[in-house]
Amino acid sequence: MADDLAPRPARDATAPTRRRRVAVVGAGPSGLFAAQALLGQEDVPVEVDVFDRLPTPFGLVRYGVAPDHQSIKSVAQALARVFDSPRLRFRGLVQFGEDVTREEFLAAYDAVIYAAGASEDTRMNVPGESLPGSRSAREFVAWYSGHPDATPQDLRGVTSAVAVGVGNVAADVARILTRDPAELERTDMPQSVLDVLAAHTVGDVWVVGRRGPHHASFTTKELRELCSLDGVQITVDAGAFEGIDDADLDRRTRANVDVLAEAAARVVPESRCRLHFLFWRRPVAIEGEDRVHGVVLERTALDDAGRVVGTGETSTLDAQLVLRAIGYRGVPLPGVPFDLERGVIPNREGRVTTEDGDVLPREYVVGWIKRGPLGVIGTNKSDAAETVRLLLDDLAAGGGTSEDRTLLDLDTHLADRGLHPTTYDDWRRIEAAEADRGSGRGRDRTKIEAWSELLDLVALGRPGGPPTPADREA
Numbered sequence: 001m002a003d004d005l006a007p008r009p010a011r012d013a014t015a016p017t018r019r020r021r022v023a024v025v026g027a028g029p030s031g032l033f034a035a036q037a038l039l040g041q042e043d044v045p046v047e048v049d050v051f052d053r054l055p056t057p058f059g060l061v062r063y064g065v066a067p068d069h070q071s072i073k074s075v076a077q078a079l080a081r082v083f084d085s086p087r088l089r090f091r092g093l094v095q096f097g098e099d100v101t102r103e104e105f106l107a108a109y110d111a112v113i114y115a116a117g118a119s120e121d122t123r124m125n126v127p128g129e130s131l132p133g134s135r136s137a138r139e140f141v142a143w144y145s146g147h148p149d150a151t152p153q154d155l156r157g158v159t160s161a162v163a164v165g166v167g168n169v170a171a172d173v174a175r176i177l178t179r180d181p182a183e184l185e186r187t188d189m190p191q192s193v194l195d196v197l198a199a200h201t202v203g204d205v206w207v208v209g210r211r212g213p214h215h216a217s218f219t220t221k222e223l224r225e226l227c228s229l230d231g232v233q234i235t236v237d238a239g240a241f242e243g244i245d246d247a248d249l250d251r252r253t254r255a256n257v258d259v260l261a262e263a264a265a266r267v268v269p270e271s272r273c274r275l276h277f278l279f280w281r282r283p284v285a286i287e288g289e290d291r292v293h294g295v296v297l298e299r300t301a302l303d304d305a306g307r308v309v310g311t312g313e314t315s316t317l318d319a320q321l322v323l324r325a326i327g328y329r330g331v332p333l334p335g336v337p338f339d340l341e342r343g344v345i346p347n348r349e350g351r352v353t354t355e356d357g358d359v360l361p362r363e364y365v366v367g368w369i370k371r372g373p374l375g376v377i378g379t380n381k382s383d384a385a386e387t388v389r390l391l392l393d394d395l396a397a398g399g400g401t402s403e404d405r406t407l408l409d410l411d412t413h414l415a416d417r418g419l420h421p422t423t424y425d426d427w428r429r430i431e432a433a434e435a436d437r438g439s440g441r442g443r444d445r446t447k448i449e450a451w452s453e454l455l456d457l458v459a460l461g462r463p464g465g466p467p468t469p470a471d472r473e474a
């Protein structure tokens, strides 16, 4: 952490008076918190352009926060206020590295903040992991959140599903599969998703942890919600609570253990489905021929060094759907240094460094691509503030591009190549269309998940209007 009490670098006497231009690559919560921090100060006058590869802003708030968690989604409303600033512009449909290179960003801006998140997932590396029916929770989340790149999910024939991992993403997917589908009507899920969930036949969901209940990374609020769904019988495998020493637990882990123990003791009459927590087990193989029909689990223990090891004792769980929820991973941005092992851009408190640790001028990083895929949405606020403070210190000390240099005009540069980024007005048009679609069914909003429809809505704001079917065929 940067030291708050450290003296601020003196403002360079020759420091520029023109507004400094900052690009934020990624319009998710970390990028928007960074924009908010930049615009919420007056020491260094700035203009901010926020880019995203999608036509819409809000990243994981729109496509990662579970649709039945509308209170967390209200963060989007708070974040949206940043767009009220005339010094902020949204530029969607811009793919970093393809549409604009790192060098072009650095030629167009005094500073660039990478806020690209963690768009890949960790793999289990067990046989059968690529069988149809075995996929990442990330893909499943993307589907029910209406992400335009998501693969439609087919739950026909699935009666038993396994979520591997005992963190909040596992809790999300387990909850979506066990919650009464009628309750999901209140969310903004796309209609196609609601239809699949309304018809699903999943009666058993298994949440599998490779360590004990006291090691699970659920936040207690999420676990409590998962364990109190109407009509869901909870089971926790016998022996899961053995050997837990209360003195070793902190507040969260103690509360988690209590929630699980209370839920397991509760009998739910005429339950609709069952949610089973299995601890001290890890998948060693996924079985099936043309699709998944089971998961082989091995019992685990901790060795003397506290590492998870297999005991050799295995059992097979029938399942037609396996969702690995064992962590996300950042992916490299073309041309930007990357720490492949940690899945992050190497940095010092947010200043990008080379792989050898040398600070690179004018490049910064925030969010999961800075610190790894941990923390709730609000964590990104302090994280972004740390980076932005250093960026402003650098700019105040004269660290942008030189005053007499003409910055590249990226809008013109892109237009010359036939590329027209989306704007905040385009997003407002998409938002209005979603509200319109929702109101027909008594909902606040129904998400539009098809690329073609999103692009048609964008095109409505362009000269000439949306493409005709003939345009599409051409």
Ligand code: NAP
Pocket: 069, 122, 123, 124, 164, 165, 166, 167, 168, 169, 170, 172, 209, 210, 211, 215, 216, 217, 218, 219, 222, 282, 283, 325, 326, 327, 328, 373, 374, 375, 376, 377
């Ligand atoms: P997470 O909290 O790190 O949980 C990952 C889980 O996967 C852990 O239980 C971990 O077990 C397990 N795991 C890792 N590698 C494994 C392997 N090879 N085999 C079996 N299990 C393995 O990550 P997450 O659930 O993806 O969540 C990411 C972040 O987003 C978290 O900070 C989370 O709180 C946040 N989030 C928040 C919300 C919310 O606030 N509602 C919702 C979703 C996500 P070990 O502990 O043994 O490694």
